[in-house]
Amino acid sequence: MAEDLVLDTAIRDWVLIPLSVVMVLIGVLRYFVSKLMRTTQLPDAKIIKEGQLIIRARNLRAAANFIPPKAFRARKIYYTNEENGLLHVPKGQAQNPQAQMLSDPNMAMDMMKKNLSMIIPQTLTFAWVNFFFSGFVAAKIPFPLTQRFRSMLQNGIDLSTVDVSYVSSRSWYFLNLFGLRGLFSLILGEENATDDTQRMMQMSGFGFDPTKSLGAEKDGLDIVHHEWVLPKFEQRAEAVLRKRLA
Secondary structure, three states: OOEOOOOOHHHHHHHHHHHHHHHHHHHHHHHHHHHHHOOOOOOOHHHHHHHHHHHHHHHHHHOHHHOOHHHHHHHHHHHHOOOOOOOOOOHHHOOOHHHHHHHOHHHHHHHHHHHHHHHHHHHHHHHHHHHHOOOOEEEEOOOOOOHHHHHHHOOOOOOOOEOOOEEEHHHHHHHHHHHOHHHHHHHHOOOOOOOHHHHHHHOOOOOOOHHHHHHHHHHHHHOOOOOOOHHHHHHHHHHHHHHHHO
């Protein structure tokens, strides 16, 4: 049976609050350091053109049923024609994002700076937390949880008799690490450089691949089932007016 613990107020004042404050301050500091380390590059006109083309193709798919069939077929051929369609990318012209990154030293340097700005502060912070605050039960969640959350919420505490709703200091660090995205978006704006979950996902990739996006939009337009809905709207409006006038 799980035991109920009485948490000392000193743990709140000297463990819980300092951890949260330090994580917020480190996130803000990393944001400004990343801005200083970021190199200003002019946007590639080809990438911008392909991005605008993808947006136009998505808008066509979303509003396909609001244009006549003839107009939709003409636009579909304009985008998906195998000879000169805007969304058609020949196999020989497909770009490899990894080769593009290796050919551009600025892109590789920017990625290295971003990864270092994430790895170094978090490594030092985790070492600080593990050295000074290891083994503390820092907080309690005010609702019951299942046993599957024990490994996530009680990292560093090997006691099966403690209730799952109690949170260890090390787990509180990880919760702050991955859970402060909304606060940073509120403080620093939507386009901030402190999103660790997105940064970790980008560490295994090498950026935007326009060839795959163009091919996906081309396949999406090919399978769109067009049905013009405006004539039905007119019939429905006519039926409603006749009912009201009858």
